[in-house]
Amino acid sequence: METNGLVEGYSFWTFTDIFEENYFPSVPFHGGFGLLNVHGIAKPIYRAFELLHKLGTEGLPTDGIHETVDAWVVRGEHSVTVLLTNHALPRHPIEQQRVKIHLAGMAEPRGVYVERIDETHANAPRVWHDMGAPEYLSPLQVEQLHAASQTLREPQAWTYENGNVHLELDLPAHAVAAITLELTGERQTGGDKK
Numbered sequence: 001m002e003t004n005g006l007v008e009g010y011s012f013w014t015f016t017d018i019f020e021e022n023y024f025p026s027v028p029f030h031g032g033f034g035l036l037n038v039h040g041i042a043k044p045i046y047r048a049f050e051l052l053h054k055l056g057t058e059g060l061p062t063d064g065i066h067e068t069v070d071a072w073v074v075r076g077e078h079s080v081t082v083l084l085t086n087h088a089l090p091r092h093p094i095e096q097q098r099v100k101i102h103l104a105g106m107a108e109p110r111g112v113y114v115e116r117i118d119e120t121h122a123n124a125p126r127v128w129h130d131m132g133a134p135e136y137l138s139p140l141q142v143e144q145l146h147a148a149s150q151t152l153r154e155p156q157a158w159t160y161e162n163g164n165v166h167l168e169l170d171l172p173a174h175a176v177a178a179i180t181l182e183l184t185g186e187r188q189t190g191g192d193k194k
Contacts (some may be wrong), residue, residue: 118175
């Protein structure tokens with residue numbers, strides 16, 4: 001997101017773990033470079049790109065600074081999405097953070113939901129490890145891992161007062177969360193994160 005406005009598109013080196021530069025092992029999650037594994041199961045990075053794809057087209061100004069948490073507010077035709085990341089480089093301290101968001105100049109949303117990618121959300125590799133890390137998957141295991149890779153829309157608590165929306169969210173280490181405010185059909189203003 002830091003390069004938004006500097007580039008016209010984003011890409012990833014390989015779409016799947018199946019590519020010609022190297023053999024591909026049968027182990028479902030072996031640290032391969034693809035967005036999908038050899039069974040077509042989405043890795044968390046695939047779901048992160050999916051969240052980016054669903055964002056609107058107009059970035060709104062944000063305010064606030066934190067060592068590991070970054071936030072972007074993006075307006076779509078009938079929504080505003082707050083994209084959050086909690087990330088640090090290797091060997092740098094990181095922990096779960098309580099993020100407080102204040103969106104100013106908003107009409108009251110029809111609803112608010114969050115989609116998460118973290119240790120317990122949209123994380124098929126973790127579920128595979130919980131299965132005992134089998135080298136070969138049964139059809140049922142493939143189906144279970146496909147389901148575990150999905151981002152889910154979960155209701156997000158929020159309050160509204162005098163044109164301001166207030167949200168709070170626990171953001172684990174190395175997590176991504178997209179909080180979407182569904183708005184009425186009219187064009188909305190707003191977008192000040194603190």
